[in-house]
Amino acid sequence: MRSWPVTVEPNYDESLSSWLLRLAMAQGCDPLILSGWLWPAKRIWTLDVDRGLTEQDIAPLCEVTGVTGSVVEQTCLRQLVSRYVEAPLRPNLSWPWVLSIGSRNRLRTGGLQYCPRCISEDRDPYYRRKWRLAWHTCCAKHGIQLVDRCTACASPLEPHRLHASDVHLGICATCRHDLRSVAGEAANRDALRFQEVTDEALDRGTTTYGGREVSVFDWLNAARFFIAILRNRERHVGEAVRSLVERMGIARHAEARCATGLALEMLPVTERTPLLSLAWTMLSVGPDEFVSQANSLGLVRSQLVDERQSLKGVIVEVLDRLPERSVKRRRSPIASSGPKSRQAVMRMFARLERKRRVQKVDVLS
Ligand SMILES: [Zn+2]
Ligand SMILES: [Zn+2]
Incomplete structure (x- = not known):
């Protein structure tokens, strides 16, 4: 295979898809032509290519660009994700804290976000790899919130559909x-703090929670636990949990804008920002104060842990300091027969909205 005429090296923290797209444009060809030529048997733009390529697929890319395999690996999300996930990464499953692209054919529902000021300062605009991580909601350099849709037409960002x-x-x-051309809104201070601390933890492998050194894996699990409490507090958890959240420094009606019920990795940046900001407040309180407040309110583990949540790490030790379970409650047989709450309707609407774009393609194709 002959080298391509124009060589483009990946920028610092550039995502794999961004580099591939810039490569295509530099050769004056559409992304589909480039990918079809490199990998004729694959439709890589229907996949989340940022996660990474197989060794077999990296080889022709190295050959035509002259870039080494280890440099290509630096653009892949799996290189970051493997630092905070303990189980092996499965290609067919979603990866924790990686924004979901929700793809069907070449159309997507989300997954990418960007800082308008970063890309306007770039000589050749590119997407950063860390913008794919769900705890990234702001640009620390410019102090503004990231953007995950076109502000003119509200479409998700789909640079793979651009042409040469x-x-x-x-x-x-x-x-x-x-x-x-987007001005960008000011960053949320607490969401930015959570982002910075988590990025540091990712680099160092550890951080501190309640004065104790914990792994980045433990830290993210604790964050996810508090996010679940915040998301559940308006649903079915009862007054004591709402009081606990309040005692941890969060105003009773603090806006969490989390009514849709979608997984964190599917939420737009405007919904992740308040959640992560409030999670930072709850993490900052520390485990001792959390346990003390929960005990004073008579809370038991089963009131705080969502049965669907598989908790791991230090947060399990913290929860073990609470009583296990009170008398088992039976769900009222008439509980599900009444009119649906506003949150339930919002959740159904959000799921339908994600399917709508996908179905539009099916009808057209
Ligand atoms: Zn920026
Ligand atoms: Zn647009």
């Missing part, structure tokens, strides 16, 4: 709006 004639990645693939 678009010249660079700072363009909306649906309406051709210049994504660099």
Whole structure:
């Protein structure tokens, strides 16, 4: 295989898809042509290519670009995710804390976000690998919130649908709006703090929770536990849990905008931001104060742990300090027969909205 005429090296923290797209544009060809030529048997833009390629698929890419396999690996999400996940990464399952692209054919429902000021300062706009992580909601450099939709047409970011004639990645693939022109809203201070602490933990492998050194795996599990409490507090958990959240420094009606019930990795940045901000407040309180407040309210483990949640790490030790279970409650047989709550309707609507784009493609194809 001969080398390509124009060599483009991946930038610092550039995602694999971003680099592939810039490579295609530099050769003056559409992304589909480039991928079809490199991997004729695969439809890589229907997959989350940012996760990583197989060794077999990396080989032709190295050959035509002259870039080494280890440099290509630095662009892959699996290199980051493997630092905070204990089980082997499964290609067919979603990965924790990686934003879901929700793809069907080449159409997506989300997964990418960007800082307008970063890409407007880039000589050749590119997507950062860390923007794919769910705890990233802001740009620490510019102090603004990340953007995950085109502000002109509200479409998700789908740079893989751009053409060579678009010249660079700072363009909306649906309406051709210049994504660099967005002013950006100020970052949420607590969400940014959580992002910075978690990034540090990812680099070092550890951080501190309640004065104790914990692994990044433990830290993220604790964060997910508090996020679940925040999301559940308006649903079926009862007054004591709402009081606990309040005693941990969160106003009773603090906006969490989490009515849809989608997994954290599917939420838009505007919904993840308040959740992560409030989770930071709850983590900052520390485990001793959390246990003390929960005990004073007479809470037991089963009131705080969602049965679908498989908790691991230090948060399990913290919860072990609470009584196991009170008298088992039986769900009222008439509980499900009444009119649905506003939150239940919002959750159904969000799921339908994600399916709607996908079905539109099926009808057209
Ligand atoms: Zn920025
Ligand atoms: Zn647009």
